[in-house]
Amino acid sequence: MTQQNHGNAHKFGMVIDLDKCTGCGSCMVACMSENNVPFKEDESNKKDSITWMRVYKLTNGKSFPDTDVCYLPRPCMHCGGKGDHGHSPCVSVCPATATDYDYGTGIVSQIYTRCFGCRYCMGACPYHARFFNWWDPKWPEGMEEYLSPDVSPRMRGVVEKCSFCFHRYQAAKDKAYLEERDTVAEEEYQTACTQACPSGAITFGDLNNPDHAVHQLVNPDPHHCGRPRNPKAFRLLERLETNPKVYYISEREWVRKAGDNYLDGEWEKAKMKKTKGHE
Structure with missing residues (x-):
């Protein structure tokens, strides 16, 4: 599917x-x-371990009793790139076209048999998701x-990452085809981490479908590359304009501030800029 023909994708x-x-x-294990x-007998060296979904610990930096802790799961962001045209940071630098942006699903794929291990994509990814x-x-x-x-x-010498369990989508499409259906229901395609989360913190679906829970939670603005209209929702490093498809929600302002990695004094300026951008 070409970039010019993905309006209803x-x-x-x-x-x-x-x-x-x-x-x-649980999401990491699932x-x-x-x-x-793959994993090693000794996973203490995180420099060469592989974890597609990784959970980070954030704190508000305050001492007891004002200490607050937040856990942040980080899969691949499946960025849409600047302008949401599919030019993700990793896709743009890959010389082997081993990674690609699918305009039909919004998923950034990884083709292992094309990858020769130059690791340009790892250097380009601002989320360390590869x-x-x-x-x-x-x-x-x-x-x-x-x-x-x-x-x-995967064999030695290639880069790998989260695929949003794309094989599950393929299986769901095959089932719909055999049942002579044109669409895949929301519950038919869910990632492993979504189903494994015991607290129900992860929601997955089609951001372009108003009936799906993910759309209702963040209310993405199509005129501003999917930026959330929900004031409690945010994306990591929004200022880079990578336009990721993974959104986070929190009632705590310090969490939302940490998600965009703001320095002191920048938070208020950024909020004013976002407000003007939506006018």
């Missing part, structure tokens, strides 16, 4: 309620299990029988 995205997230890590993410495979995956004896047949394990 899907735009799959995620909304994460940070006030519900407990930092339990992601690794669903997508055959990981390099430094070793061939080695599974404990017997565990290979539990691998998902829908996702190919």
